[in-house]
Amino acid sequence: MNNGQQLCELKAFHEKCRSWFIGQTVQQDGRLLFASPADPLFFLLYYLVKAYKEQGKFQPLEQIVVDEEFPSCNMLLKCNQVAQTVHHITEEKEIGSKKFYKYSKEKTLAWLKKKVDQTVNVLKSSNICVGAGVQSANFIRSKPGPDVKEEDYTHYAHGLISEYLPEDLPEELSKYLELPELSSPIHEPPVKKRRVSDTPLEADEDYTKFNSNSKNKKTNSKLTAAQKSLAKVDKSGMKNISSFFGPKSKVSK
Numbered sequence: 001m002n003n004g005q006q007l008c009e010l011k012a013f014h015e016k017c018r019s020w021f022i023g024q025t026v027q028q029d030g031r032l033l034f035a036s037p038a039d040p041l042f043f044l045l046y047y048l049v050k051a052y053k054e055q056g057k058f059q060p061l062e063q064i065v066v067d068e069e070f071p072s073c074n075m076l077l078k079c080n081q082v083a084q085t086v087h088h089i090t091e092e093k094e095i096g097s098k099k100f101y102k103y104s105k106e107k108t109l110a111w112l113k114k115k116v117d118q119t120v121n122v123l124k125s126s127n128i129c130v131g132a133g134v135q136s137a138n139f140i141r142s143k144p145g146p147d148v149k150e151e152d153y154t155h156y157a158h159g160l161i162s163e164y165l166p167e168d169l170p171e172e173l174s175k176y177l178e179l180p181e182l183s184s185p186i187h188e189p190p191v192k193k194r195r196v197s198d199t200p201l202e203a204d205e206d207y208t209k210f211n212s213n214s215k216n217k218k219t220n221s222k223l224t225a226a227q228k229s230l231a232k233v234d235k236s237g238m239k240n241i242s243s244f245f246g247p248k249s250k251v252s253k
Helices: 041-054 071-078 080-088 105-125 150-162 169-176 190-195 214-222 225-231 241-245
Strands: 008-013 020-022 025-027 032-037 090-095 098-103
Touching: 041 071, 041 080, 041 098, 071 080, 080 090, 080 105, 105 150, 105 169, 150 169
Parallel strands: none
Antiparallel strands: 008 032, 020 025, 090 098
8 A cells, every 4th residue: 555545566576596785784585576556446346246245235335345354454445546436336325424335247347348448458559469479479579460359459458357356257257248268179089089988898890700710711721732632631540750759668578
């Protein structure tokens, strides 16, 4: 909080083995902090949505912005910008000199759309690479190419704004902006789907019919004419040639 009037977001640039020399001392924390102005309405949204879901009625901001874990959250109400802009995301009722507020989804989405449009203009004027070429922007090009579409800027801006939004709002904002999906789901081929299923695979045809007598047919096809004629000879009473080379049995006297 800057003098209790402006809210700033701090970002730290941190490297290992980095320190600051201050006078004659060494500061161990060598982080470099950057402060940039932030819109307090982004931080009020969390409390407004929470109060709307729990009670759904008009309340003073002092009763809405309450957090036991962060007691200093009521400092948000001290920002001059809150009183002037809170009507962008709430419905108001005034009774006497007291004002009561309730979260408005319609107003919030319209306000967020303006924020997205402003971010798109900054991205274009700053030549920020978006779309498919953003991953290799540091190595290939520093300016957006001709293939970048308007919806690429909107998608990128939507992602930046969504970092500050409570749950469910990013998806609702995407629908409000009518953003198409970034990529369609990839359909698996039928073979791959069958492999990951729990049903055991079975052969569609009976392949065992091709194995019957296959060895005999293969052997007969390689026999010569002499071997075929020898196979027809009567071998009864004949000895195998290997029997003549075996050990001789002793003859008993």
